Amino acid sequence: MKRQTSEEIKNNQCRLGASIDCIRWLTFQGCAYRGHDERSSSDNRGNFIKLLKFLGSYNSSVQNLVLKNSPRFAKYTSSDVQKEILHVLATMLVMNLKKEQMTIVLRFVDVDGFVRERFFDLVHVSDTSALTLKKELVSVLSIYNLQIENIRGQGYDGASNMRGEWNGLQALFLNDCRQVYYVHCFAHRLQLALVAASREVLQIHEFFTQLTAIVNIVGASCKRHDQLQEAQEIENAKLVANDELKTGQGANQMGTLQRARDTRWSSHFHSVCSLIRIFAATQTVLNNIIDDGTTFVQRGKAYGVNKVLSSFEFVFSLHLMKEIMGITNILCQVLQQKSQDILNAIHVVSASKLLLQKLRDNDWCNLLEIVKKFCEKHEIDIPDMSTQYTVGRDRSRQSKITIEHYYRVDVFLATIDSQIQELNSRFNEKTMELLTLSTALDPKDNFKLFNIQNICKLAENFYPSDFSDHEMILLNAQLQHYAFDISNHLKEIGTLSKLCQRLKETGKSRTYHLVDRLIRNVLTLLVSTATIERAFSAMKIVKTRLRSKMADEFLTDNLVIYIEKEIAATFSTDSIIDDFESRKKRRAQLSM
Known part of the structure; x- marks a missing residue:
């Protein structure tokens, strides 16, 4: 191979440095590198080429060296080179994390006494059996010289369909090291897990299904949104005139029905509260749709959900979930902090359990009284709680329990017990x-x-x-x-x-x-997994429609750099060039 001159080597370094800067900036922003059509004749090439041209437009020395002005063997713009640069940067970042005295993959205490939580790697497995998961995790740890016997805490996602397998994985690690204590990942979708637990009570499952239908119909268009706002203004004016509503700066602001989503913490609680707050306005909008809907489908759906909305059972479930989720929502919010202190967390867990137990033991009468007053205000029929409970209209399906027994035992107690049981399973006696x-x-x-x-x-x-x-x-x-x-x-x-x-x-x-x-x-005990939650949220940003077929290593490198961009930004371009050159022999020289 012909030895290149110092000027040629300097030009190679400049071209590679420009590519590194483009890769780093695009990765920090979670952007795709390439587009659908990367041909030189295309008017809409990918972000990488566009950014490289933009960089050259402000620097003539760069412009004279990159793209069409570069030799064929030293363009540094191919997909393989992009991935290699990315992998070099990701490897440097992970090795930088390894220098801290870690005792766990994601959570550790550094030499200065600071608690750190870092996204370390993304492990892909062929199946979710406990043995396979352990094998993959041990493999990742061994790459960076991290020994199982030095781990002092473990925690997994208990809200997914791998719950049983994770418990098995927990036991496998404990067999190797008795001090790898399992503390359930407190924040990981805890609110959603509690909602799922409450849905085990069929009446509550039906309630959330009905709540979704009401929100979808009332918030289906701008016209209905405007009607909801107008109905609130009329209702507020009426309440102020009757001295039932206080006025003041920032008070009585217009709201809307919030949609409950399984990807948003606390969204179910906010959805329940928003419906209680603008219940009358929601009824008004539904009645407008029933009277003025353009199709029989709209009118029919509005009639059905309005019938549900005006039922005692729906109102009871609405207020019950408000009380329960008001307690658990505070716990979930506290545990979603990026690095929650373990000793503060334990107080909130204990308080939440006690408040749920207090609600179960002492607050039935108070809740029933609140529901009755709400029904009277909105002219909803209240059943005689002492009469026999009937399922449907079939006399043969009449039960021997009273309506009060049904609401207190089958709904109230069953729902609260599901929450207490879920919290107890996550925070068992040994953990406590x-x-x-x-x-x-x-x-x-x-x-x-x-x-x-x-x-x-x-x-x-x-x-x-x-x-x-x-x-x-x-x-x-x-x-x-x-x-x-x-x-x-x-x-x-x-x-x-x-x-x-x-x-x-x-x-x-x-x-x-x-x-x-x-x-x-x-x-080092795992208290919160907000870092992990942000990692999975980042995956939705990084793995877009243009990048739906990303290979595992490419996806992992993108996520590591995107999530830990503060560290990645500290690496100099020269150090990345040195690492890039050391990986294999290249036709274009990068050093003397």
Whole structure:
């Protein structure tokens, strides 16, 4: 091969650098590189070529070297080169993450005491059996020298159809390392999982189906939206005139019916609340459609859903789900934070369970009274709760229970029990014990919950391989000194992650190295999966119609860079060029 001159090498570097900048920018924005027609005669070539031309239009030195002005063997614009550049950048990013002292693929505590959650890899499997999943995960970990015995926490998606297989996977990892504690991924579609659990009660399943139909019909067109707004204005004016509605700046704003979507957290709760808030206006719109609908199909659908809307059973389910989801929605919102502190999370979980139990035990009469008042206000018939409950019109299907028994036991208690059972399955006794003992390390309120006995019990029962018998004795001794030190030098710290950072900053992580080790173990437990949720949301942005057939490695490289763009942006173009050149021999030289 003819040795190239220094000027030719410099030109090759410039061409490759321009391609790297284009790849990096497009990946950060989640854009496709190529279009349907990449021929030079095409008027609508892909984003990569368009961006490269745009880059050249502002820099004549680039323009004179790229595309048609470049040699055939050093254009750096082909699909293979694009993917190779992307893979180089993704590999550099993952290797950069590996330098942090990780104990789990996605969540770790760095050398400065900061809790980090990073999207690490996207694993594709041939099937979802537990053995296959474990094999693939171990394979990914081994590539980056991460050992199973160093993992201290695991959590999986319990809301998908792989729930059974994930539980099996949990057990397989625990067989290899008893300290890979499973804490259910708190935030991962928890609200949607609770909605799904409530749908196990057939009456609630029917309610959500009816709610969707009402929202679809009322919000089907701009005309109906305008009618809804107008009906609200009339209703508000009437209530203000009767002194039933307070006025003021920002009060009584016009709203609309919100649609419940399985891809949006809390959307079901907001949908229920919006219907209660503009119930009368919704009835008005449905009556308008019944009277003025252009087709019999529109009028018929409006008649059907209006009949449902004006039924006691629908109103009862509407208010029941408002009360239940009002409790669980707060829990879900708290646990959706990107890096939720584990000790704060446990308080919210416990409070949610207690509030649901309180609703079950004490609030039946209050709920029934609220529903009755709502029905009276909107002129909805209220059944005699002491009469016999009948299913349909067939006398042979009459039951021996009263209407009150049906609503209280078959709907009210059954729905709340489904929520409590779902939360208990996600936060079992062992998990709760682990998290409860961890609260002894909580620095909130000037270490109000600090307890040496519970901290030693946490280390002894849950992390025996991390602390030898001799270290357990030293830990107890360290905690005696630590108890005096925290009251003088570690005040006004709100979270465990902040405490870990402060110990590092003050150098006390060396003095109390065993306490620091225990804190780091607790911090690696999975509390939230907002990072993972954002990764799957990013997949919808990255894998568009133009890129529907992306290969696994190409998709993974795109996601790693798109999600962790802050880190990827720090890599210099020269370092990427060096890595690109080292991968294989090339006709165009890139270094002297």
